[in-house]
Amino acid sequence: MTSQSQHFSEMMGQDSVRTPYVDYNAWFSRQDTARLSRKAQEAEAFFRRTGITFNVYGQADAEERLIPFDLVPRILTSAEWTKLSRGIDQRVRAVNAFLHDIYNRQEILRAGVVPIELIQNNDAFLPQMIGFTPPGDVYTHIVGTDIVCTGEGEFFVLEDNARTPSGVSYMLENRETMLQMFPELFSKIKVQPVSDYPKNLRRSLAACAPSSCEGRPTVAVLTPGIHNSAYYEHSFLADQMGVELVEGHDLRIVDGRIAMRTTQGHKVIDVIYRRIDDDFLDPLTFNPDSMLGVPGIMDVYRAGNITIANAPGTGVADDKAIYSYMPDIVEFYTGERAILKNVQTFRCSEADSLKYVLDNLADLVVKEVHGSGGYGMLVGPAASKQELADFAAKLKARPSNYIAQPTLSLSTVPIFTDAGLAPRHVDLRPFALVSPEGVNITPGGLTRVALKEGSLVVNSSQGGGTKDTWVLED
């Protein structure tokens, strides 16, 4: 593939260490590498003992894995962050306005900004949500916006995760680990804290309680159970917020409200932060085979007696075909140009685009419209001839299932290896909380890093790791 020098290095810049990394670099150059290696091993042992692990789907022995943690932080200046967070704020508001519109008057379709087929043929569009406004008019209570950087100040949004974005526990644990390992660093370099996230999450969720709620809202986290790949995160968030972690079979409907089975009888819940997909939420409304959800919860929801976060049907805003219209969507609802740029996207459903994509497959990244987690995607430059041919066949069979994007020259941040620092590609997932009180974005987010040299795939399921993300104080 291309040589590393062609990629923007967030630490080294063109010829000198970039401003946000100057202090860190000075500290790093004074460190004994043997000590750092030891620290890295300690961190791994700590993660294992604490059980910060995830299960990999599609592996027979269902072994629990660690997401590798790299001890070199990814550092952003306060100015870079201000621009990013303004852009995310704008985008998140637009996504919420879009969802409200799509499930109500559909003005954006009538205006011809987004083609109606994208909604009509979209499995994530839920007819049950039509004409219904969720409590507080909030659809996406938690959003994780995937962002990549290609050069100085050049940020692009790669994906808007509006369903149930995960990874925030790693953001928090990574910072805790860094504080434990290198307390001296934090006394020298002022980094904006992230530890308020659980408190803010609870507050934000409580602020979206339905009007039927009396007194202090009861919040609960709904998990598919201990075998889910993100179970650790579910229990971590419930624990940090001080709320119950429930499964479908803990819940039932009592007097038209959702209630959880406690040792002292059933207790009403006002807000459910659900970490199960729409399809499994209610066997009476969606997948009848689902054992994970609560039969009848959609009726309770539509009667305005429970808040579900994120709202069902938000997936219609974050698939990769809708993504290509995001700049127009932002402009339509906010009246402003989008602050954050989109990556150029070819919709394979369009004949011209499909032809272009097939002709240039080896240079493009092709993704499934509804895919996630790095599954089912093709990275053209890294694919063999056979893989390209196989994928071309899939594309021709179901073009509307795919979009394609140019291979971005993702920025790099060094990771710590036994041979010293080595550049690796990164992305960034900041987390935004939405409530009637406003949008709250934790400074930084989760930096994912492709640990394999030259690799562009940062997903944990595909060999990616994580870094602590620092936003410097002014």
Place this chain on the structure above:
Amino acid sequence: MLGKTAGGLYWMFRGLERAENNARLIEAGFRIALTRSTNTETEWKSVIVTSAAQRGFTAKHSEFNSTNVIDYLLRDTDNPSSVLSVVKQARDNARLVRTALTTEVWSAVNETWMLITELLKNPVPDTDLPEVLSIIRQQSALVRGALHGTMLRNDIYDFCRLGTFIERMDSTARIIDVKYYTLLPSPSLVGSRMDNVQWETLLRSVSAHRSYRWAVEEDYTATNIANFLVLDRRMPRSLAFCAGQIVENLDYLAEEYNDRRPSHDMADRLAARLKGRDIHSIIEEGLHDVLGTIISDVGALGAQIEKDYRFNY
């Protein structure tokens, strides 16, 4: 607290207690096998019977020898009561109730699972057995220590303790029951070498061979040993002690919830069966029958607790 959480805590501590009890049973059996050259089959068979694993064992093995029994009780994942199975189950339950545990308790359970899974990856050779068994017991002590040292004394704690003592009471009752015939006064055998070995094994399988000497200060006799294991409230694995603890933890729950449930009365009746009793009258009544009733009452009490506190529905 969620009913499911109460159930997870209860079963987590039943599992940890069972792992520890299995380790003790194997240790006692292993010792007999070492000190006797022939006829260890009866001994290993009684170990299997005590851990209530006879049906599963005989489905896989025809011979009650040390290799088969040790492997079945330690490592066999087909045996839901093997150390490997119960430690995994305890850890799964700990994950399920993670929000109810302190970091110390959770880390101790998680570490126990990692360590024991690794230790029991391959069959354990006789040379390593004492060390493996001692690690299993140490880990169990580590979890218990974390529980005592870091957890609030609230309903969470009570459900943990209920699991521990229901499991322990059941286990002690089974151990005595399997060996009860050695406790029956039989003029021809009293004081013989045979009796002494059997009694010491019995005491070892509840880690009481040393505390017996301190507490009872008398030679091994059938009635003294029976009294110590059934009625002595100083002995933390005796039936009377377990029953007292169960009543106490249920009383705390009644106080915290301001509500008495059917399980409270059942526990009181169970404790009353042992309170103020004289071991001679129990032996006269028939030790085996008394133990049989206790085992079934403990089982019923466990089921009633599950129901009263809505573990499952």
